[in-house]
Structure formats: C-alpha cells, structure tokens
Amino acid sequence: MVWLRTPGLVALSGLLTARSTLGVVFGPIGTDRPAPAGGSIANDQPPNSFFQGSAPPFPTNDWWAGYGAGNGDAVVGGPFPYQSSLTATAIQFGISTQRGFDGTSIHQNPQTDWAAGFVEHDGNIQNHKALSWDSQSVTVQYFTGTSTLTSYLVPGSPYLTFNYANSTPRFTSGQGAITSFAGTALAAGASATVSATKFQVINGAGTYIIYSLNGAISLTATNAGVITAGATFNGVLRLVKLNAPGHQALLDQYSANYPRGVATDYDFNGNVGTLRFTWSVTGNAANLLMLTWPHHRLKLQSPNYPPTTSLSYLTTKGYMYPAIGNVWNLRYDLPTITWNAPRTPDASCRASLIAGLEYEIAHLPAVTAPGDFYFFGGNVGAVSRLALIAEHVGRNDLVTPVVAYLKASFSFFFNSTSAVLPAYETAWGGIINKAGYNSVWVDFGNGYYNDHHFHYGYFLAASAVIAKYDAQWLNTYRSTLNWFLRDIVNPSRNDPYFAVTRCRDWFAGHSWASGIANGAGPRDQESIGEAVNGYYGALLWAEVTGNANIKNYARLLIATEQHAAQVYWHLYPGANGNDRDQPYPEQGLRNLVTIGNVMDYQAGAWLFWGAQKVQIAAIQILPVTPINEYMYDATWAQAVYDYTQGELNDPTFGDEWKSVIYLAYSQSNPAVAAQRSTSLTTWGTGNTFSNQLYYISTRANAANVCTSAPSNPIGNFYIQSTTNNAYVATSSLPNLIASTTDQTQAAQFNFAFAPNAGTIQAISTNQFVTADDSGNFALSAARATASAWEVFIVRQKQGAATGVYSILAASNKQYIGLGAGNSLINNVATEAASTGFRLVAV
Ligand SMILES: *[C@@H]1O[C@H](CO)[C@@H](O)[C@H](O)[C@H]1NC(C)=O
Numbered sequence: 073m074v075w076l077r078t079p080g081l082v083a084l085s086g087l088l089t090a091r092s093t094l095g096v097v098f099g100p101i102g103t104d105r106p107a108p109a110g111g112s113i114a115n116d117q118p119p120n121s122f123f124q125g126s127a128p129p130f131p132t133n134d135w136w137a138g139y140g141a142g143n144g145d146a147v148v149g150g151p152f153p154y155q156s157s158l159t160a161t162a163i164q165f166g167i168s169t170q171r172g173f174d175g176t177s178i179h180q181n182p183q184t185d186w187a188a189g190f191v192e193h194d195g196n197i198q199n200h201k202a203l204s205w206d207s208q209s210v211t212v213q214y215f216t217g218t219s220t221l222t223s224y225l226v227p228g229s230p231y232l233t234f235n236y237a238n239s240t241p242r243f244t245s246g247q248g249a250i251t252s253f254a255g256t257a258l259a260a261g262a263s264a265t266v267s268a269t270k271f272q273v274i275n276g277a278g279t280y281i282i283y284s285l286n287g288a289i290s291l292t293a294t295n296a297g298v299i300t301a302g303a304t305f306n307g308v309l310r311l312v313k314l315n316a317p318g319h320q321a322l323l324d325q326y327s328a329n330y331p332r333g334v335a336t337d338y339d340f341n342g343n344v345g346t347l348r349f350t351w352s353v354t355g356n357a358a359n360l361l362m363l364t365w366p367h368h369r370l371k372l373q374s375p376n377y378p379p380t381t382s383l384s385y386l387t388t389k390g391y392m393y394p395a396i397g398n399v400w401n402l403r404y405d406l407p408t409i410t411w412n413a414p415r416t417p418d419a420s421c422r423a424s425l426i427a428g429l430e431y432e433i434a435h436l437p438a439v440t441a442p443g444d445f446y447f448f449g450g451n452v453g454a455v456s457r458l459a460l461i462a463e464h465v466g467r468n469d470l471v472t473p474v475v476a477y478l479k480a481s482f483s484f485f486f487n488s489t490s491a492v493l494p495a496y497e498t499a500w501g502g503i504i505n506k507a508g509y510n511s512v513w514v515d516f517g518n519g520y521y522n523d524h525h526f527h528y529g530y531f532l533a534a535s536a537v538i539a540k541y542d543a544q545w546l547n548t549y550r551s552t553l554n555w556f557l558r559d560i561v562n563p564s565r566n567d568p569y570f571a572v573t574r575c576r577d578w579f580a581g582h583s584w585a586s587g588i589a590n591g592a593g594p595r596d597q598e599s600i601g602e603a604v605n606g607y608y609g610a611l612l613w614a615e616v617t618g619n620a621n622i623k624n625y626a627r628l629l630i631a632t633e634q635h636a637a638q639v640y641w642h643l644y645p646g647a648n649g650n651d652r653d654q655p656y657p658e659q660g661l662r663n664l665v666t667i668g669n670v671m672d673y674q675a676g677a678w679l680f681w682g683a684q685k686v687q688i689a690a691i692q693i694l695p696v697t698p699i700n701e702y703m704y705d706a707t708w709a710q711a712v713y714d715y716t717q718g719e720l721n722d723p724t725f726g727d728e729w730k731s732v733i734y735l736a737y738s739q740s741n742p743a744v745a746a747q748r749s750t751s752l753t754t755w756g757t758g759n760t761f762s763n764q765l766y767y768i769s770t771r772a773n774a775a776n777v778c779t780s781a782p783s784n785p786i787g788n789f790y791i792q793s794t795t796n797n798a799y800v801a802t803s804s805l806p807n808l809i810a811s812t813t814d815q816t817q818a819a820q821f822n823f824a825f826a827p828n829a830g831t832i833q834a835i836s837t838n839q840f841v842t843a844d845d846s847g848n849f850a851l852s853a854a855r856a857t858a859s860a861w862e863v864f865i866v867r868q869k870q871g872a873a874t875g876v877y878s879i880l881a882a883s884n885k886q887y888i889g890l891g892a893g894n895s896l897i898n899n900v901a902t903e904a905a906s907t908g909f910r911l912v913a914v
Contacts, residue, residue, distance in 0.1 A: 095337035095348045098621045100567035106555040109486050110493030110506035117520060117588060118499040120144045121198045122158075129501025129571045132521035132587045135580070135595060135672065136210045136225065140202065142591025147182045149595055149672020151209065151227040152579070153313075153363060153385035153392050155182040160197040162189030163212065163223055165232055166246060166277060167313050168673070171386055173658045177676020180388055184246030185277035186311060188232065190239035191300065192219040207336035207572060208349070208579045219304070226331045226351065227579040228362045230323065230383065230394070231283070231310040233330045240304050241289070243311070245297030247276030253293035265292040265302070270324070272314070273299065279314040283327040285355075308354075315385060322361065322382040322394060329355030331362070331398070336578045338628055345406045345628040346373075349578070351398040362400075363392035366653040367581040367639045371402040380652060388675050389580070389640060390655030404631040406624075410615050411540070412464045413698040413770035421746070421769035421778035422465065428761040428827045429462050433470050435858075439480040442492045445505045445515045446523070449530030450757040452481050453605070453695055456537035461766045475541045478534055486552065494555070500588065501569055503528075503559045512589045521587025525575045526599060528556040529606030530758075533697070536612035546616065553613060561610045563625050575603070576629065582636035582670070596671040598679060599691045600637045601700070604630055608699045634703040640675065641667045641692050642708040665708075665715040666692055685716045686729035689736075695758040696735040696767055706740040713737040720748070723885030723901075728756025731764055738768040746777040753829050753863050753882035761827030784830030784866040785877070789911035790818040794876055795890050799912075805834055808841065808851040808896040819853075820914045829865040829882060831858040843881035843898045850895035851881075851888065864888075869908045876908040 119130050122140040131137060138146025139158050147157040156165040166185035171178060193199065193216045200214040209226040219239035223232065234241070250258055252274040254266040267290040271282040275297065282291070282299075286307025293299045310330065312323050331351040338347050353360050364372065366389065376396040383394040408414070417425055436455060442448035456478055462470035484490040495506035500521065508519025516523050535553045539546035562570040575583035577595070583603045584595040597603060611626035613619075640655055643665050649657040656662055656675075664677035668688040677688055689712045693704065716733055719725040731752050738745035746768045755761060768777060791800045793810035799818030801811045812818060820835040832841040834853035840862040842855045855862050863882035868874070879888040881898035887906030891897035900906040 095339040095346065097337050098563040098625055100564040101558050101562060101619070101622060102551060102554050103566070103568055104551060106496040106503060106569055108494040108496060108503060108552065108555060109488045109490065110495030112496045112498050113506055113509045115497050115499040115519065116510040117141065122200070122202050124198070124201045126202065128499065129569060131205065131571045131574070132500050132502065133575045133584045133595070135227065135577055135584070137586070137588055137592035139210065139212070141588035144197070146591045146593050151225045151229060153230065153387050154232065155673065156225070157184070158200060158212065159187065160195050161193045161214070162187035162244065164246060167385060169277065173661055175660065176664070176678050177674050178388065178656065178658055178661055179674035179676070182673055183277065185275070185313065186246055186280065187244040188221070188223070188234050188311070189214060189242050189244070190219055190221050190236060191242050192216050192239055204333070206333045208334045211333065224330065224332045226334060228364070228392070229331055230361060230363055230385070231312040231327065231330065234309045234311070236305045236307060236309065238304050238306060241301040241309055243282070243299040245275040248297065249295050250275050250293050250297050250299070251295070253299070258293065258295040260295055263292055263294040265290060277313070281312050281314050281320070281323060283310045284308070285310065285328055285330070313385070318381065319383045322378055326359055326361035326396070329353055329357070329360050331360060340406070340624045343406045343408055345404045345624070345631060347402040347404065347628060347632065349400045353398050357398040359396060360398040362395055364395045365389045365392055365581070366655045367636055368400065368402065369393070369653050370639065371404060371635070373401040373403050388671070388673060390657070393652070404628065404635065406627040406631050407699055407702055409698045409701070410612065411460050411698070413701070413767070415770045415772065417465060417766055417769035418774040418777055420776045421765050424778055425461070425762060425765045425769065426465060426467060427825060428765060429458060429465070429467060429470055431825060431827055432760050432762050433458055433462070433473055436473070436477050439477060441484045441490055442481070444492060445518055445527040447757055448481070449527050449534070450695070452478055452534035453530035454758045454760050454763065456534040457697065457763045458760060459537050459541065461762050471541055475538055478538045479542070479545060482535060482538065486549070496555070496569070501571060502574065503555050517587060517589045520589035521574070522589060523585050525560045525583055525606030526585065526602040528560050529602065529609035531556050532609030532613040533605065536609070536616045539616045550617060557610055557613055557622070560606055561622065561625060561629065563622070573629070575606070582633055582640065594671050594673055596669050598669045600633065600641050601692050601694045604633045604637065604700065604703060605695050605697065607633060608697055611699070630699060637692065637703055638705060638708070640670050642705070643667060644707060645711060665689065665711050668692070684719060684725060684729065686719045686725055686733060689716055690729040690732045693732045693736045696732050696763065698770070701739065704736040704739045709736040709740040713740070727752045727754045728759065731755045731759050735764065735767050738771050742768050742771040742774045743777045750782060750828050751865070753865065754860050782867055784825065784864070785823055785911050786825055786830065788820055788822050788835065788914040790815060790914060791821060792910040792912055793890055793894070794872070794908040794910060796894060798894060800896065802836060805837060806839060806852045806854045808853065810890060810894045810896065815912070823866065823911070826858070826863050829863045831862055832864055843883045845883040847884050847886050847897065847899035850891065850897050869906070870903055872908045876910055878903045878906050879909060
C-alpha cells in the first residue's frame with residue numbers, strides 16, 4: 073500500500089489556509105477479512121504492472137482506472153480538462169477541440185495533443201507505475217535506471233506537471249507538425265533551439281505553453297513534431313493548453329504553484345455537511361490556480377474567482393472556470409429523512425393504501441434462490457418498503473410476514489450451497505458475485521466491479537429493514553452485511569480489504585458505475601437514481617447499526633449525488649444556455665429533458681438498453697424512496713411529465729416506467745399523479761402499488777388526492793355481454809365465450825381486489841382468468857395463481873347504462889370485445905369500441 077499523502081501530512085506541511093478548519097476522514101467501518109459464503113476468488117482481469125510495488129485494495133472505478141487495468145492503455149477522462157492515456161514510454165494527453173451535438177448527445181471525443189516522456193526511457197511497459205494515489209489524483213512515475221519522470225495527475229489543474237530527475241525531457245506532438253516554437257515559425261524540415269523558462273508551441277491542437285519552474289532549459293523543436301531538451305534535467309516542466317491569447321496572463325501569473333495531490337475531508341454541523349478539498353502544493357498554496365465545474369460553483373463557499381473571461385475550457389460538464397486557492401469548502405444541505413417520509417399519508421389514501429399493503433404482502437412473490445444480484449436486489453428493496461409503510465400506517469401485523477420473506481430471501485447468500493453467492497475478490501479487493509469473476513455477462517459486470525453501488529444499495533436497504541425488526545438477525549449478520557457496506561462506502565485507507573468509496577469521483581461530484589472490465593474504458597453512470605439508492609441503503613444500514621459517522625458520510629454521499637443529478641442529469645429546457653453554471657449550452661440537448669448516460673467524454677439522452685423517453689427518464693428516477701424528495705425538483709418533474717406525455721398516454725408503453733414518472737411528477741402535482749396512477753397495473757421489480765400510493769400521499773400538498781380512486785366491483789357474478797345479451801357459459805370453460813342466454817348455464821366468477829384492478833376467478837374450477845398479451849386468443853380461466861396477466865380493470869363503461877362495465881386486460885392494456893364465436897378477447901383499443909358487460913350478482 074502507498075501512504076504518501078494523508079490529511080495529516082497535509083496539515084503538517086502547513087499548507088492549509090488560515091480560515092479553514094481541519095475536517096475529518098472517518099476511520100474504517102471494519103478491518104476484518106471478509107469471509108462470505110462464496111469464499112475468496114481472484115478476478116481473471118487482474119491489475120497490471122502499473123500497481124507494481126503496491127498491494128490491493130486498488131481503486132476500480134476511479135477516472136484513472138484504465139491506467140491499471142487490462143493493458144493499461146485505455147484513454148481515460150482526466151485529469152480534466154484533459155483526457156489522457158499511458159503508453160510504454162509516455163503520458164499522452166489532450167483537450168478535445170471537437171464538441172458535437174448529434175441530436176441525442178454532446179460528445180467531446182478524446183484526442184492526443186502531446187505525449188510527455190524522456191529520452192532515456194527504455195520502452196519497457198513495466199517501467200512506469202503508480203507512485204501513489206489519493207481520493208482524487210494519481211501520481212505516475214516513468215523510470216529507467218536513475219532517470220525518472222513523475223507526474224501528478226490532479227483533476228482540475230489547468231496545467232499538466234512533469235517533474236524530471238536525471239532525465240532528458242521529450243514532448244511528442246499528437247497533432248501533426250509543429251508549426252511554431254517560441255515565436256519562430258517552423259517550415260517543413262526546420263527546427264529551432266531556444267533556451268528559456270517559457271515557450272509557446274503550436275501544432276494541430278492549437279497552442280500550448282511550456283513553463284520551466286527550475287530555470288532556463290534548452291529545448292529543440294522539429295517541424296516533424298518532437299521537442300527534446302538539450303541535456304538531462306532536474307526540475308519541473310508544466311504544459312498548458314492556451315485556448316485564447318487573453319488567457320495567457322492568468323496562466324503566467326500562477327504557473328509556479330503546482331498541486332501534488334489532494335486530501336478530501338468533510339465536517340458535519342447539524343444538517344449541513346462541508347466537503348473540503350485541500351490540495352498539497354509546491355509553491356504558494358494560496359496562489360494555486362484550479363478549475364471549477366458548475367456543481368462546484370453552485371456549492372463553493374467564499375470562492376476567489378478570476379473573471380470567467382480570463383480562462384476557460386469547455387468539457388462534457390460544461391465550462392471549467394478558474395478559482396484561486398488550495399482549499400475549497402463545498403457546502404451541502406444534508407438529507408434528514410431516514411426510513412419513511414416526513415409526513416403521514418393523506419387520510420384520503422389510507423384505506424386504499426392499507427388494502428394495497430394487505431394484497432401485496434399476501435401476494436409476495438415466492439421466495440426463490442437469487443438468480444443474480446441485480447434483480448434480486450430490486451425485489452428485496454421493493455418488498456422491504458412494504459414493511460416500513462405498514463409500520464407507518466400502524467399495521468405492525470403486516471411487518472412480520474415481510475421480514476420473514478426478506479430473511480428467507482437473504483438466507484441463500486449465507487449458504488455456501490447456493491448457486492449465486494458473494495465472494496471476496498482478492499486481485500483488486502472487493503465483494504463480487506462469484507459467478508462473474510470471469511464474465512462481464514454476469515450481473516452487468518459485477519465481477520469486474522461494475523454497478524456495485526447499484527447492487528449493494530438494494531441489499532443494504534433491505535437488510536436494514538430486517539435488522540430494524542429483528543435484532544438477533546442483525547447481530548448474526550452484521551459483519552456480513554458490513555462487507556457490502558465497506559465495498560461501496562468504506563471511507564478509509566485503513567481498511568485493508570476495500571478501496572475507498574469505490575464508485576465516487578469526488579472531483580466530478582458523482583459516482584461512476586464502470587469498473588475494470590475490458591481494460592477499464594470510458595467511465596459512465598446510467599442510473600443516478602440507483603446510485604443515490606446505493607448511498608441510501610448505506611444510510612439505513614448505518615442507522616440501524618448505530619454507526620453515526622457512516623450515517624453522516626452516507627448523507628453527504630446522497631446530497632452530493634442528488635446535486636449532481638440535478639446539475640448533470642436533469643435538463644431544463646427553459647434554462648439559459650449562457651448561464652455560468654449551465655453545463656449544457658446546447659438548447660437542443662436541454663430540450664431532451666433527461667440525460668440517460670453521463671460519461672466522461674459524452675453525455676446524452678440514451679441508454680445502453682432502451683430508447684423510450686419513459687425509460688430514459690425512469691431509470692434516473694428509480695427506485696423511488698422517501699430520500700428522493702430532495703432530488704425530483706418540481707420544475708424538472710413537470711418537464712419530464714410534459715416531455716413523456718405521448719408515451720404516458722400510449723398503452724403500449726410499460727407501466728413500470730410510467731409509475732415512477734408519476735411519482736416524480738407528484739412533487740409537482742400530486743393530484744394528477746394520483747389520478748394517473750390509478751391506471752397502473754404493474755409497477756416493475758423495484759416498485760409496488762403501495763409504494764406508489766405511499767409516496768404520492770406523503771407529498772407536502774397531497775390533501776384529498778385519493779378521493780376519487782375507482783375500483784373493480786367485488787363479489788360473485790355472471791358475466792353478460794350487452795352485445796348479444798349472452799352469458800359466459802360454463803360449458804365453454806376454460807375459454808370465456810358469451811354463448812348462453814340461460815343463466816343456469818352461465819359460469820360463476822369471483823371478482824376480487826387487486827391494486828387498481830382485480831382478478832376474475834372461475835368458481836367451478838378455481839382457475840383465474842388470464843389474458844395473453846398478444847390479444848390473439850380468447851380469455852381463458854387457466855391459471856392457478858394470479859399474477860400480472862390475470863389482472864383486469866373493470867369500470868363503469870363511459871356513456872353506457874349504469875351497471876354496464878368495460879373490462880381492460882392489464883397484460884396488454886386492451887379492452888375486451890367479442891371475437892370469433894363470441895369469445896371474449898382483449899384486442900379492442902378504445903373503451904368506446906369495447907363490449908359492455910353486465911355483472912349479474914350470483
Ligand atoms: C443450505 O442449503 C441447502 C440446500 O438448499 C439446505 O439443505 C441447507 O439446510 C442450507 N443450510 C442452512 C444452514 O440453511
């Protein structure tokens with residue numbers, strides 16, 4: 073392990089400015105060696121020689137993960153404003169000059185402007201390594217014999233810094249010929265040698281400035297594209313992209329002070345958290361020039377900003393602008409919500425909510441061995457909410473079966489005979505789905521550290537609920553669940569088994585879902601709702617285990633992730649594209665309302681897996697838990713609702729996506745959200761009817777939102793078509809055919825409650841009526857248990873006589889009509905065209 077930069081060392085070096093107070097870095101959650109039921113296993117994509125001399129745990133999701141994974145040659149997004157990659161001999165870097173908007177995404181594809189190396193390097197790929205790393209930066213060293221080049225790759229520094237020792241600096245153009253060097257135009261075949269402390273060099277990328285911080289250096293530039301020092305050098309050279317001549321003054325003024333790393337700490341004062349970055353500086357720390365992103369500027373306390381005209385770089389997160397000083401204090405209001413919403417469900421919703429809870433708890437899916445982590449997690453997460461909601465409405469009797477269900481579900485993870493098991497991965501250090509140690513196709517790459525905060529957030533939230541009601545279970549499994557907690561929110565370098573806060577990029581202000589698969593290519597995060605939930609799970613687990621520090625840490629992680637959602641994922645068509653803190657100047661992008669995937673080199677309204685507007689928006693919203701009322705601001709929620717309106721009104725789009733859009737919209741208009749939610753018949757893996765109604769009914773302005781909630785008729789009925797006045801006949805079962813006018817020949821059906829709808833069960837056979845989602849087949853009483861296709865919405869038919877009903881199949885959201893031979897079939901698009909049915913009491 074490398075321990076070169078700790079907050080303590082920074083403090084000792086006296087670099088803190090007078091006004092700052094030293095924050096804390098929490099100690100480890102645990103230091104015990106993880107021993108999950110799946111045992112230990114080494115990943116088949118281990119770290120490369122970049123980590124030579126260091127021992128795991130290694131960072132897996134950091135912006136620079138590509139240096140240490142695979143061949144180590146991935147192009148990585150950073151240190152921003154630069155993108156970079158490591159070759160066997162040099163550090164390549166550049167700033168994308170091509171920003172494009174293709175109608176879906178903005179992208180700034182990486183480019184190599186220059187490569188920094190030294191003449192003596194022998195080209196051995198093993199001869200560079202990570203000298204150290206910290207919460208944001210990595211120090212890379214190239215070496216051969218006694219010659220070294222050390223570079224402090226620190227996000228936010230406008231300059232790249234290259235510290236040479238006994239080595240001959242060499243910079244190689246990645247953008248064609250050098251056309252000008254130190255004021256001398258270079259024709260083809262020409263070269264120029266200049267001794268100075270500052271040089272301007274122009275190649276196809278534009279202008280860079282080279283500063284020497286250790287006296288004049290003699291550099292020879294060839295038009296062919298190479299700059300080489302005349303002799304070995306001991307000292308620091310800095311390169312910086314000069315975007316405009318007017319930027320030179322500021323860059324000159326602050327070029328002498330360079331960051332070597334950064335300490336990230338925090339302090340908590342009630343419900344305010346201050347996130348602090350303190351860069352360790354060589355030179356004058358107070359005169360450190362760094363660059364800010366929009367999310368920094370919205371939170372930075374007492375900033376010292378030069379004019380935005382004095383320096384700027386356009387990146388995928390918008391314009392970076394300068395700030396002076398080596399300490400940043402970023403102030404966040406922290407969430408105060410824990411288990412449940414801060415308001416009681418509106419009285420108008422209470423009866424429906426309790427009926428829904430009773431139904432959903434009685435119809436919990438069968439406990440089965442997990443087939444994976446992700447969908448298992450989504451399910452237990454959603455089920456666990458039912459217990460909390462039941463407690464909130466005073467139905468503690470309903471808590472017990474939920475807890476029993478959750479315990480039975482989790483028990484598979486504690487039993488080494490299970491097929492899907494957590495294991496401790498030893499090459500990098502973390503808990504993985506063991507089955508995925510060699511396959512990116514298992515659990516979306518969990519075995520390669522993709523999506524851990526998504527997956528483990530669900531585990532932690534659900535297990536916190538078990539523990540809330542079962543102290544013995546908590547005692548038994550505390551350390552086991554702490555391994556998942558440590559995997560995603562370990563705050564400390566003193567945990568010998570886990571990387572620090574694996575997914576969080578503190579400078580970027582949010583998390584990355586990407587791990588080390590396939591050489592750790594571009595970083596992305598596609599589901600910021602699930603990222604927030606990851607830290608919410610941590611918060612609940614910390615709450616139930618009484619870990620006040622980790623609870624505060626989780627609150628800070630939630631506040632920062634939710635803020636990033638609002639700045640970089642939520643798009644506001646009405647925003648001013650020229651606003652200083654608007655990351656996306658392109659109106660066309662902002663009209664798309666929601667970013668689907670924020671990557672390091674692009675951001676756009678698309679997903680890896682779906683192209684519907686409701687999908688792109690929903691995956692940023694879900695899972696909907698009480699903590700998210702801070703995240704869905706009313707302006708954005710309204711914009712999402714308006715933007716997706718066409719799909720919301722189209723029955724071919726899935727209820728599972730619509731449901732969470734209505735939930736976000738309830739922040740703006742709970743009455744309409746409640747009304748629209750009455751049409752839902754499925755809620756997806758991670759949501760339920762009860763959670764839907766609970767969230768809406770606990771909004772601040774939810775008074776009377778449920779007064780008109782309609783429901784199916786309940787009881788035993790004959791079904792009579794008003795088209796031919798015929799009843800569904802007993803003789804036709806299992807098919808439903810309206811073929812007899814003799815009531816004694818008619819089949820009896822039990823109509824029972826299901827949330828927003830109901831089931832229809834043939835009494836003589838005990839079989840539930842099912843509707844195939846193709847709409848090509850007659851309804852059939854052919855299912856022993858009722859699930860999604862056995863649910864129907866039965867309502868007074870508009871415009872028909874009282875007591876005449878339309879029937880809508882949940883499976884395909886089509887109405888029932890009479891088909892061939894008077895069979896009942898779910899293939900009618902509109903209620904008006906559908907058959908009216910009388911329900912004649914038995
Ligand atoms: C583990 O699972 C096996 C197979 O289902 C079962 O027979 C055994 O009882 C389980 N062990 C425990 C401790 O639950």
